[in-house]
Amino acid sequence: MSSATIVNLPDQSTARIPKMNYLSKENGLLSWLLTGDHKRIAILYLISISFFFFIGGALAGLIRLELLTPQSDLLATDTYNKVFSMHGIIMIFFFLVPSVPATLGNFLIPLMIGAKDLALPKINLLSWYLYVGAGILAIYAMITGGVDTGWTFTTPLSTHYVNTNVITTGIAIFIAGFSSIFTGLNFIVTIHKMRCPGMTWFRMPLFVWGHYATSILMVLGTPVLAIALVLVILERTVGIGVFDPAKGGDPLLFQHLFWFYSHPAVYIMILPGMAVISEVISTFSRKRVFGYTAVAFSSVAIAVFGFFVWAHHMFIMGISNYSVLIFSLLTMLVAVPSAIKIFNWAFTLYKGSITFETPMLYAFGFMGLFTIGGMTGIFLGTSGTDIHLTETYFIVAHFHFVMVGGMLMAFLAGLHFWWPKMTGRMYPEKISQLAALVTFIGFNLTFFPQFILGTLGMPRRYASYPPEFQVLNVFSTAGATILGVGYLLPVLYLTWSLKYGEIAGDNPWQATGLEWQMQSPPLTENFREIPIMDHEAYDYEWLERQKEKEVASVG
Amino acid sequence: MSEHSEHEHHIVSPKVYVAIFAALLILTGLTVAASYLEMGVFNAVVALAIAVIKATLVVLFFMHVKYSTKLTKLTVGAGLFTFIVLVGMTLCDYITRAWGRW
Numbered sequence: 001m002s003s004a005t006i007v008n009l010p011d012q013s014t015a016r017i018p019k020m021n022y023l024s025k026e027n028g029l030l031s032w033l034l035t036g037d038h039k040r041i042a043i044l045y046l047i048s049i050s051f052f053f054f055i056g057g058a059l060a061g062l063i064r065l066e067l068l069t070p071q072s073d074l075l076a077t078d079t080y081n082k083v084f085s086m087h088g089i090i091m092i093f094f095f096l097v098p099s100v101p102a103t104l105g106n107f108l109i110p111l112m113i114g115a116k117d118l119a120l121p122k123i124n125l126l127s128w129y130l131y132v133g134a135g136i137l138a139i140y141a142m143i144t145g146g147v148d149t150g151w152t153f154t155t156p157l158s159t160h161y162v163n164t165n166v167i168t169t170g171i172a173i174f175i176a177g178f179s180s181i182f183t184g185l186n187f188i189v190t191i192h193k194m195r196c197p198g199m200t201w202f203r204m205p206l207f208v209w210g211h212y213a214t215s216i217l218m219v220l221g222t223p224v225l226a227i228a229l230v231l232v233i234l235e236r237t238v239g240i241g242v243f244d245p246a247k248g249g250d251p252l253l254f255q256h257l258f259w260f261y262s263h264p265a266v267y268i269m270i271l272p273g274m275a276v277i278s279e280v281i282s283t284f285s286r287k288r289v290f291g292y293t294a295v296a297f298s299s300v301a302i303a304v305f306g307f308f309v310w311a312h313h314m315f316i317m318g319i320s321n322y323s324v325l326i327f328s329l330l331t332m333l334v335a336v337p338s339a340i341k342i343f344n345w346a347f348t349l350y351k352g353s354i355t356f357e358t359p360m361l362y363a364f365g366f367m368g369l370f371t372i373g374g375m376t377g378i379f380l381g382t383s384g385t386d387i388h389l390t391e392t393y394f395i396v397a398h399f400h401f402v403m404v405g406g407m408l409m410a411f412l413a414g415l416h417f418w419w420p421k422m423t424g425r426m427y428p429e430k431i432s433q434l435a436a437l438v439t440f441i442g443f444n445l446t447f448f449p450q451f452i453l454g455t456l457g458m459p460r461r462y463a464s465y466p467p468e469f470q471v472l473n474v475f476s477t478a479g480a481t482i483l484g485v486g487y488l489l490p491v492l493y494l495t496w497s498l499k500y501g502e503i504a505g506d507n508p509w510q511a512t513g514l515e516w517q518m519q520s521p522p523l524t525e526n527f528r529e530i531p532i533m534d535h536e537a538y539d540y541e542w543l544e545r546q547k548e549k550e551v552a553s554v555g
Numbered sequence: 556m557s558e559h560s561e562h563e564h565h566i567v568s569p570k571v572y573v574a575i576f577a578a579l580l581i582l583t584g585l586t587v588a589a590s591y592l593e594m595g596v597f598n599a600v601v602a603l604a605i606a607v608i609k610a611t612l613v614v615l616f617f618m619h620v621k622y623s624t625k626l627t628k629l630t631v632g633a634g635l636f637t638f639i640v641l642v643g644m645t646l647c648d649y650i651t652r653a654w655g656r657w
């Protein structure tokens with residue numbers, strides 16, 4: 001690694017964590033469980049989503065172990081169906097959807113726009129309780145027999161053919177959906193109503209723009225998922241027949257409803273990741289994000305276009321040829337704003353003073369892997385190639401490149417980047433750079449072979465496969481173990497750093513956001529007095545002038 | 556909540572409420588009456604049209620959207636817009652399925 005660094009820590013022999021902060025204000029379990037503080041709720045969320053991440057990860061481990069050999073020998077085929085279904089359900093609804101918004105977003109949005117809390121603190125706490133309730137219900141469904149419909153609950157399989165815990169799991173996701181709606185609603189109201197004086201829309205950090213777009217999707221999309229699941233439950237319990245051709249219904253209607261949410265849902269998952277990357281790239285190349293306005297609007301464009309492309313998940317399902325044509329064309333459109341972001345980040349790097357701290361390494365990982373994930377999305381959105389590639393491992397690889405290679409990298413980038421602000425202590429730099437590298441290598445080894453497997457025609461969702469696919473599957477499983485190490489490392493050293501990490505001080509990265517101009521960890525009320533925003537976002541010259549002023553006043 | 560400038564609450568007079576209530580009752584009666592008429596494909600169309608009118612009255616008057624800020628109207632409009640996209644584009648699929656191959 002390069003020795004150049006922008007890290008600027010206070011003198012460790014004299015530095016102390018500020019006595020008054022949001023962590024030390026009150027003690028005891030109840031002070032956490034009844035808190036209205038957005039920062040504490042963010043920590044609660046962080047602990048709970050990590051818990052679900054490791055359950056989902058363990059299930060992924062089982063899948064990869066089963067696929068080590070061509071025969072279905074480790075798990076019975078029925079069990080395998082349940083394992084991959086629960087892996088998908090937990091990872092998507094209980095990890096990816098709340099991952100960045102409910103943790104980093106919750107923690108940072110009020111700090112970034114100069115507010116003392118979110119607009120609706122109690123709704124924020126309620127959203128966490130709904131999430132936990134839903135999670136417990138999902139785990140209950142898992143241990144009492146599981147569910148084997150895949151995370152997509154496709155009809156008529158889910159309504160007429162399987163006898164697993166579809167209803168319980170459906171209710172769990174229904175409740176989790178409301179938790180996500182509340183988070184989105186809270187962000188929208190906060191961003192509209194609680195910006196500090198001088199914080200105009202175009203002075204907001206791009207992190208806030210990304211979360212604004214995400215919130216729109218959460219509020220407008222999630223109810224449709226709720227409707228779809230309620231209809232599945234009603235179909236199973238009383239047989240209302242909306243999805244049953246024998247009663248005049250249509251099984252494809254379910255997929256229309258489901259994907260109307262679930263395509264925008266991939267943007268609910270990725271937009272907050274992009275929001276993190278904008279901040280990290282700017283800070284570690286010491287430049288204003290190139291094309292700020294374009295990046296801000298591209299988030300909103302993704303949110304809007306995202307509602308017009310859902311049927312690309314249904315090209316081979318029996319929708320009309322004309323629909324295939326239209327949705328295929330519209331899908332090409334949605335690639336444009338994502339490309340705008342990638343190009344603008346690349347231009348931000350151009351001639352920047354780049355340093356390679358851990359968040360930046362993860363951000364580089366994001367840029368590369370998300371680009372591959374996005375480009376293969378074009379293959380799949382093209383109706384001709386989709387017919388060959390869909391329902392194969394190509395889909396699995398594409399989705400994991402975007403979600404694991406993209407979103408998880410972004411989540412880890414953000415977690416490392418704001419860890420000093422959240423805890424007041426630095427994570428150990430060298431070992432975390434190593435972890436970022438291990439993650440990147442493990443990731444590619446796991447998922448790149450799956451692209452090849454997909455083009456060779458290996459179908460997804462089977463416990464066994466023809467022996468000629470074994471070599472690539474062994475690579476993939478080997479990669480998964482490396483990836484597992486890459487994810488365990490941060491848990492260990494971040495926990496270690498809570499006690500032994502170096503004192504971070506207010507602004508270890510010399511970043512420009514309002515959140516970096518206050519003590520770490522912040523006060524419960526964030527700001528002693530509401531700040532006045534008198535400069536543009538990412539204005540590094542303003543930061544320099546600020547520092548000179550401080551030196552002058554001390555001297 | 557303390558800023559009074561933002562919350563200029565429009566007071567809706569009881570008269571308006573009563574009028575809307577009466578309109579809703581009449582429309583409910585109309586729905587019942589229409590269900591006795593045989594209008595072929597228009598059975599559903601008429602019933603849905605009456606329902607939409609009733610829902611609009613409720614949203615505009617009982618939920619005060621008519622007297623709300625532009626932002627509230629925009630929010631309601633956004634919900635309506637996504638709903639139309641959902642139903643409209645799904646219906647396009649249903650209708651064109653019968654056209655067969657091109």
Ligand SMILES: [Cu+2]
Nearest residue numbers: 263310312313
């Ligand atoms: Cu999609």
